[in-house]
Amino acid sequence: MVSRKPALNQSGSPEFVFRVFTTVPEFQVLLFLLFLLLYSMILAGNAAIIWMVCTQSSLRTPMYFFLCNLSFMEICYTTDVVPLMLSNILGGQKPIPLAGCGTQMFFFSTFGSIDCFLLTVMAYDRYVAICHPLHYNLIMTQKLCVQMVLGSVGLALFLSLQLTTFTFTLSFCGHRLEINHFLCDVAPIMRLACADISMHEAILYFAGILVLTVPFLLICISYMFITANILRMRSAEGRQRAFSTCSSHLTVVLLQYGCCSLVYLRPRSSTSEDEDRQIALVYTFGTPLLNPLIYTLRNKDVKGALRNAIFHKAASDTS
Template identity: 40%
Template sequence: MSNSKPLFSFKVQFAEMIEMANHSGMPDFILLGFSEPPEHRIILFVCFLTMYLITLVANGTIIFIIQVDARLQTPMYFFLRILSFIDICLPTVTIPKLLVNVFSKRKTISFIGCFTQLYFFTSLGIMKDFVLAIMAVDRYLAISMPLHYAMLMSKRVCVSLLAGCWVIISMASLTNTLLTARLSFCRITRIDHYFCDIIKLFLLSCSDTSLNEQIILPMGLAVYFFTPLICITTCYILILITIWRMPLREGGVKAFSTCTSHLLVVTITYVPMLYTFIRPPTSDYVAEDRIVSVLFTIGCSMLNPFVYSIRNNEFKMALTKALNNRVVSRNK
């Protein structure tokens, strides 16, 4: 019974937040988005819509091919399928609203909508980093402990790892969201962004945000950034040590080649995040924030499927087989 009290407490607080928003006359937030001239709106809309559709199709293809091909039923592809699912969900939290607001005059988002968006954006962003960390652990075990790999990374272990990470991340994200939602906001509720960013909400608040900054920002650095990054770095150091000790270096180099796609995805994911964390939380980085957020939310999500598929012969063979079966079924 004691384990259910924290979750129950969060549900109560979330319900109180909704009731407070409904009865306090809380004004909607205005998402200023991109300060584009009116004649550029169509170009902006087409660019983001194209990127979003490519993201959906590319990641959806990854999920479908892994699901239907029996040869890809391994832990590495299991986690790749989860990563592709997150890469679909993460831009879906922000991009559809951005597309609507491109031609909208008001560009508003409700109080509940804003903090719902904040919660899912934070949760999915952190979960993506943890999945990348688990994938690094998977590569380490496959290269360093091949004889025990099947037992160490069984389907039950994989699911348990993901479920445990999601529970912890959900609680942390809900805490951040509730702490931010309890702030008092000025009547001028204009957010210099295309979605409800937590730093922008701090700058918009009329109340003291020192407690939030002391809790949320260090938690974000520790949980969101350093924990997965340290895990990934440690795993690859151990992988390199293992390869160095192998009697046959060629086999080790071939084994490490399976990690190159993962390393590239980690790089393009963490570079925008690194910029976000090293700069001070001020309102002087409006344009840069938007560009970096686009790179993180949709740029990385769009590129990841191509990074994993171009250098992966197993996946290319599975894709070719699926396409050939599709052509044969149509000709019958």
């Protein structure tokens, strides 16, 4: 059993403060500018994907419908965290109330879970496109695509609500508590509790399996069938085209699931709070920033649509 300090008799709800990255003013300014630049690039890159999918008729397919939703979730995901993070870098340790911390945790868990589920849906879309190309339009109807996105959102909302509610049933040791993190994530909040959290950690691990392991296994199964089908293709050009449609998605999957698994699926005894915070920086800034770059640089359809959009914009400006 994990020993905890007794709860202090403080009036009012507890408040939380995030541990600062550095107390050196010059470094604070540099970090603020760096994270602001990354956040701006995330917003611009993902907004460009959404704009292209909505305006270019060549991208109005199920694959890019899912990509558009993924980019929107990436914008929501980072916006839930980064503005408050930037405020704390320059403004010091501003407290966040219990309700505010719970709200951030809920939306952070929700958007992160939706990302994982959408990547699974996109793997199924690639499976149907490559393994059942003649029936693709019959299977991947607009109705089914919308249902899969709504199902991903609904499941993520349900799981996040349960996890957030369960986390904040804990009693905390004091009134003003410091979180060794830059956001209200489940694990660092649990570490501030006054009671034994072994059951809570087990439930967090189980939730991680539901959100990470099960979808990743489904993605792996999809790609097993995809790989087998590609290897049976006689045309080298056909194999190359099939591989190119999957490589971008597979790269994003490895980035997303790799980073999240290091935080949520490692045994608690082998993790440190500083390591979790460093890895969290990668999946908070790295994957939302790389997603539009990967899909733009490695996808001929997106690059072609981007060139067409820029050409038409330039032509309309000169006319």
